[in-house]
Amino acid sequence: MSTEKKSNKKKKRTIMRSVILLLLVAAIGYTIYNSVTADEVEVLKVGDAAPDFTLTDLDGETHKLSDYEGQGVFLNFWGTWCEPCIKEMPAMANQYEEYGDQGVQVLAVNIAQSNFEVETFARQYGLNFPIVIDRDKSVMTAYNIRPLPTTMLVNPQGEIQRIVTGEMTEQDIAGFMEEIKPE
CATH class of the missing domain: 3.40.30.10 (Glutaredoxin)
Structure with missing residues (x-):
């Protein structure tokens, strides 16, 4: 294999790894954002007014x-x-x-x-x-x-x-x- 082909394969592999790493970081960031900004659902207890629906x-x-x-x-x-x-x-x-x-x-x-x-x-x-x-x-x-x-x-x-x-x-x-x- 020529050095040019090896170099192209290496570039493609580096790009693919970078894309996968970026997707993982984005997924982790989204998960953290969702858990921090999620609405707190108030737990109902005996004596509370029943929510109307x-x-x-x-x-x-x-x-x-x-x-x-x-x-x-x-x-x-x-x-x-x-x-x-x-x-x-x-x-x-x-x-x-x-x-x-x-x-x-x-x-x-x-x-x-x-x-x-x-x-x-x-x-x-x-x-x-x-x-x-x-x-x-x-x-x-x-x-x-x-x-x-x-x-x-x-x-x-x-x-x-x-x-x-x-x-x-x-x-x-x-x-x-x-x-x-x-x-």
Whole structure:
């Protein structure tokens, strides 16, 4: 190989290494910038006012949390792929039958799945309460939801009365609905 070809190969290798190094430095810089300037999401706690939101259900009707003032709201965040969610949904439907007429509303907030997936799931399990879809995960973010399922019990005054993470039994659900039932 001639020295000119070796020199060209060396130049190309140096340029390629420089480009890769520049990309790595840019990626690290971007990551640092994002973490420093990221909005702090306030963690909700018992006693806080429940953030208001408006979402659309599977029938195209809008549900605004503040419209339920004066009633207890069993606000459940879930996904069709979530095993504990699947197990507790029929129990929620049973307890909604019991407590719906007593001023306790169930609002199931699905996290960004398609209408088809959610409708199929709701039909399969015979769900009888409003199911809304948080398409852009803005409500999930406002409520700082991790993990699924998470249920926020909102009392008739619009305050978070209890935060429940993980699977609930039917007995748990009945007790929680009793807690937020208007007097």
